[in-house]
Amino acid sequence: MSTILELKGIGKEWNGQMIFSDVNLEVSFGERIALIGKNGVGKTTLLSIILGRVNYDLGTVNRFLPLPEFGYLEQELQTHSQINLIDFVKAGIETQELNENIGHTHASNSARVYKHLKRIGLPENVWDIPYCKLSGGQKTKAQLIRLVLQQPKLLILDEPTNHLDLKSLLWLENWLCRYPGTVLFVSHDRNFIDQVATSTIVLKREGTKRYAGGYSTYKDQLSLELKTKQALYEKQHKERQKLLDSIKTYQTWFEEKSRQGEKKELRSRLAHRKFTQKKLRNRMRAKEQELNRLESRIIDPPTEEPTFQLNLDAPQQYMKTLLRLENVSFGYTSDYLFSDVELEVRRGERIAVIGENGTGKTTLLKLLAGNLPASKGEVKYHPSLHIGFLDQELTNLNMNQPVIDTILEFSKMSIQRAQDVLSSYMFGPNDWSKLVGNLSMGERCRLSLLQMVLSEANLLILDEPTNYLDVQSREEVETCLQDYPGTLIFVSHDRYFLRKIANRVLTITDSRIQKYLGTYEEWVHHSNVRKKGLDTEVENRIRQLEFRLSQMMAKPTHKFGSFSRNADNNNILREIREVQEEIAQLRDFGKGKT
Template structure:
């Protein structure tokens, strides 16, 4: 069933067109992702669809019985009520039904004449109301509230807190929680993943996958879109295109479509050239004039294809370094972070080596940004001392762009820090970040979040430091510019430590993951997928051990295990032993590779060939780095094996 249709929608600003001829259809159970560049008009279109703004052209046709919920990005819940009372408001109708049921029960109990028509009407109303009450989860709505609040990281200690005393991020999460509890037939969400940590994002994905209504979502989180949506509408160059499938499928279909359009366009261009050539050669010849005129009419009637347009202009930049650091970049042993003697996380151990790319993950409020600021000296550690290696120079990206001067223009923001650099060089750098011509004279104060992010990244690129510490660098960037940033960081020859909630970004960039918790830091030697796999294994082992402990008799142990307990423990033991053996095999292989490379580099003809020697040395350094990573894995697995056997 069709719930809503947008027909020929346009938004105009005088002669300027934001978008035009927009067609969009929402059916029940639709899972729609709306994508496009920052400034393309996605949020404006959502407001028009939600009925908050009127279109300049076209119309919105909505099913009269369908309910709609719209949540703008970064919308905080404004209320003087407590968290629990505000969530109850989502079930106002159900609670009214509940009150009516209690009243009817009292009337039925007080009735004297059970044969009267009035009594029969009471029973009939009660039966119908009880059926409706059950259909609307009347007996489970409080459990549902607790489940959703728990998913958004609100435990029972928050239930009686007044909403107006909470932080902005908490109010935003509560606004989304209440919207989910209301369960509208059409749920429209503009950037719902803002302010959510990775654990909450995973919960929200699972919740939305099972949502009964239709979804229309704007998001720059590619991982989220792949998990939740099943069709994509792309808003680009003032028009809309529709693709079936999730975000990854959309990218494939878009590439295929562009290739097909180019083939058709080139084929038509060849035909046009052929006809024009025939007309030019034969129009003046008496014997062929009629045929030439016929070809000319054919040309005039031909509906000419527009030249296919590829992706819109993206930023293009690199992060260079002035000089490399030593192998040891940053170390911290037994560190603690927090405020006013209140410890957020401890003990924290870091051993960051040259060309590491480390993602720092953990729940909101655990102190990830605090740790980054402590490493650069902006905040004191409660315990421990940071040791930087030789020639280490730090570049820091602040997620709030606090280091940008709102009174300066874009050009002066960079030029004032590099006064000896020619203006043309500064402009070229800014051009790589999509600031050109008069754009560079815009005041920082008037820039959007995405524009400020690009200015901050431009400053970072100008400084050429060898250790980049980045706090949420993908915030405010659209998907295309995220990919440009990813490619620049992949090619970066320095060292990276970054905080991000963008799981796709982490997976592309990180070679290691450090998880921060109240119990301190824990290192995982792989990308985000490897981290998830290890977390699942840890959860399974913990569950097995818990089951084993729970199955022990309350009487004093005789030292004998049940067959099932022994079987589970042997399974865990074999898994750990297999991993240790696998790493040892890989170490043996890499050691042989190192031996062969060192032997080759010692050959007289190689020593005289600078190019070949440089190439072999690069291979040697890569192999040594791989060996170091394998040794760390071996130590981790061996320690787990020893602890389990012990």
């Protein structure tokens, strides 16, 4: 495979501190490379260096493709005009055609745009909305369709899965796996990395390291590395201790002989003793040299990178039912997002809410948390219920407040205690006086999680709790929530997270909420079995219709396309068309089209 991008020894400094150094990366045509690393390590900065948007301080960048053949999906694309969604997407095609001197008609371009927008789930009623006013998921989809239509040779994607629902995630995975070019992407979605990546590159402050395969393969290789390193560390320290003991034995022997001094002894014995001393001294020097060689190559003990320690607790719960929805409907207009919902949330449940973007998942969480009133029906809460709510947009945080004041205001504790708590959540002394608005989204998410810990709630309602967290932090949150003694209701598109946490599933489809008592994996299996059953029914119906069609077409008195103009023949013609239309609709259904 030919190399299309090469980075050698790249280093970047910011405000007198190195963000990262010794970054080496080689990208070959056809690869799909995942770039992972902790929040704040500089992944987006590295992508900007590759794209020529940010200067670097050390190393060299070799691009073997012209920059116009790079396609870039930005994590937070800012547009300074009121350009609407449809024009935003078309502008990407026009740029590509200017670069490649391709001429397409306006009509053909529009047809391509309309087709892909509908396929990814951007209906006509959002096409005229300004890009800057779209939701996070709609912005990501719009950028993706622009890239689909441009077909750049190198795709660079910064967090492409953010805000996407499960259906869109599956579409993106399939599209990238079939993509004829090269892909370099940043993501914290472990399932997505497993499905898409051919290699995984870990970025740390001291450089990069490449692993073959996706995230699960990387974790297996990393675990083996740590075990191998631990075994080598223990072996080296055993050897070191053995050498030290041996050298100490020689030193003790020489000290004893020195204290005894030289006694009058036979010349032959004196000569033998001096010979023995010389031989032992040479052996001790050899051991010392061996120790020096060992210490020059001795390794540090293997350690995993630090992460914040999330410890959630909840008051002991005696109530069986925490809240109940009785005939509840809700809508921002006269059209309800969901209607006539009957739902009981019981102690110890971990309920995952699943649905496509725009179906009302966040609205349902806000309604359950008491932040929105029901349009119809009633939400009843147990009097001992204490809810902790994590909003997807983190609106519970005051952007103009210092970090430490956020904690002091939320709970009654001393400044010293607040500093200790913040430190355990990876907020160092330099962060305590920072305004919340100057934190990264990952840092804000950690701060919101800390507030939730301090609240001692017995029901946690979480809207995309891992959306802005790096992989290591996600795993910490998962571990903590698995041990949480309270009740959970959450929205997430992270399939690893869903598999580990959920023991009940709510799905929102066509304004209806369906309930499934079981884990996420059980729900997926149930859905697949149900879909296979539907597919079998569809295939059987198609066969029946095709047989009926062949009967009508094979009648001896009629030939297709040359019917007599009598009423009977007109009826048969109409029935043939109806059968053909139903067959076409069923085939589209089988392909997943709507």
